[in-house]
Structure formats: C-alpha cells, structure tokens
Amino acid sequence: MTARIEIPKMYKLLIGGKFARTESERYLTALNPKTGEKICNYSRASRKDLRNSVVAARSGFNDWSSKTAYERGQILYRLAEMLEGRKEQFINEVYISTKQSKDSCRKEVVKSIDRIIYFAGFCDKWMQLTGTVNPVQAGYFNFSVPEPTGITGIILPDTLSLLPAVSRIAAVITSGNSCIVIANEKSPLPVLTLSEVIATSDFPAGVINILTGNKSEIIPHLAAHFDVNAIDYCDSNIETSKNIQVLCANNVKRFHSLKDHDWYSSAQNENLREIEKFIEIKTVWHTMGM
Numbered sequence: 001m002t003a004r005i006e007i008p009k010m011y012k013l014l015i016g017g018k019f020a021r022t023e024s025e026r027y028l029t030a031l032n033p034k035t036g037e038k039i040c041n042y043s044r045a046s047r048k049d050l051r052n053s054v055v056a057a058r059s060g061f062n063d064w065s066s067k068t069a070y071e072r073g074q075i076l077y078r079l080a081e082m083l084e085g086r087k088e089q090f091i092n093e094v095y096i097s098t099k100q101s102k103d104s105c106r107k108e109v110v111k112s113i114d115r116i117i118y119f120a121g122f123c124d125k126w127m128q129l130t131g132t133v134n135p136v137q138a139g140y141f142n143f144s145v146p147e148p149t150g151i152t153g154i155i156l157p158d159t160l161s162l163l164p165a166v167s168r169i170a171a172v173i174t175s176g177n178s179c180i181v182i183a184n185e186k187s188p189l190p191v192l193t194l195s196e197v198i199a200t201s202d203f204p205a206g207v208i209n210i211l212t213g214n215k216s217e218i219i220p221h222l223a224a225h226f227d228v229n230a231i232d233y234c235d236s237n238i239e240t241s242k243n244i245q246v247l248c249a250n251n252v253k254r255f256h257s258l259k260d261h262d263w264y265s266s267a268q269n270e271n272l273r274e275i276e277k278f279i280e281i282k283t284v285w286h287t288m289g290m
Contacts (some may be wrong), residue, residue: 008040015206017199017205017206027042028043028213039189042189053209057207060206065176069123073122075203090109093190094187096189108163109162111264126174130146141286144283148280151228152278155219165194167263175278177230179208192212220247223248224250226251231253
C-alpha cells in the first residue's frame, strides 16, 4: 500500500479581518531549520495586497479609535485568553520554526501572553498620564489631549518569531491605531497562527492586517504609501532603514526604529513611552470668564 502524502497547509494573508489569497497567486515554503522538512506554504504578498491592506486599515482605524478605552482593553485581554488556550500549539510552532530549545520556546510564548495583558491594562490609563493641563496666561484655559496617529506599518525582525509581533502590535493598537504587519521572513508560522487567533477574536475588521512574503518587495510600497501615517521598523538592516526614512519624508510619516532591542526586557517593552511613540497631541484653548 502506498504511503499517504500529507496535504501542507496554505496560509493566506489577513486583510480586513478576512483571509485573502495573494493577488499575484505566488507562495513561499516554510521549512523546519532543524530538519529541513517542509512545514507549510504561505502567501507571498504583492504591492496590490499592500494597497488593499491600507484601505482595510483605514476602515479599521475608524472603528477601533471610536471604541472606548475600556472596550479596547477588554478586547486585548480576550486575545491573551485565546493565546493562553492555544499555548501548547504556539510553543510547538515556534519550536519547529526556529532553532530554539523547547524551554526557550515556552518562555517566548508565555512572555507574549503576559505582554498582551500588560497593554490591555494600560488601555484606560495612558491618556491620563500623557494628557496635561498647561499653565498659560490669565484669562485662558489650555489643555493637551493625546490622540492615535492612524495607520502604522510594523516591520518585524527576523529573530524571534512571536514575541516581537505581539510586543509591537499591542503597543501600537493600545491607543487606537490600526496596523499593517510585515511578518518575520525566516519563520512566519507563529505570526500566521496569531492571525487566525486575531481573525476569530473581537477586533473590528482591519485593525490588524498581516502580510507575509519577501520584505524587500513590500517595504518600499508600505513606506511610500501616502495613507500610512507611521512606520515602526524593528529590523537591523541600516541601509533599509535609511531607504525607509527617505520614503517616509514624502508625506512626513512618523518613523521609529528599534536598535539593539531586548524583546524579553520589561523595562524596554512595557512602558508608557512605547504607546506615546505613535500618538499625536492636540492642544485646545478656551477663554475663561472674569
């Protein structure tokens, strides 16, 4: 009897809350770096896919930013609950996608869940810490109110496969932003499974969009798109970083880069500053009656 040939899973792109086949119909193969065995196939996103994700992210931003801080915190907490329920699956997927030990994989997954909990608790607190009442001349009342920037492009590093994605997504969306995530190119499987969790959670469609493929093909279009408001560059390629900054200048995008970053460090990742990197401050003046 001939041996049965297993059917490898084909992962699609997460755009607008739905799993979409890439417009180009191209795909790549994920391999186990320990054994060289095929894990799955995944979509190779194109420029058209990026443009579709920006349209979805704009709609998602409108829905997400209009929710109360309490609602955003509850939805993030629900995401952590769902990851906790599938913890063993994520540990196994990180293990077969990287060269890490099983204990190291468990540490990464547990830290990812805890990091979501941290930002879920910050959703209804960061505005009080960032907003201010300003001392101005007599006769006027002046205060500053923080607001989300808009659509943020997140470019993940090719190091850890799950923790960077969770850390940056949580930091960006806590204040009400939507995001477009360019996944880890070497080990995309954990982020692809994360996209399945996101799609079945309570997030409005388009808040989190995840693209996979060759970064060199997608990043220039993301950085140059006029409806993207900010770029969060988490990789280490200096030349790519320079090119992104040049493209960001076209519509004065906010650009942030992480260098020599310790993803396990609570001090570097769990703080108000990570939220403030992608907000705007609106200052309001009022006259005061005598």
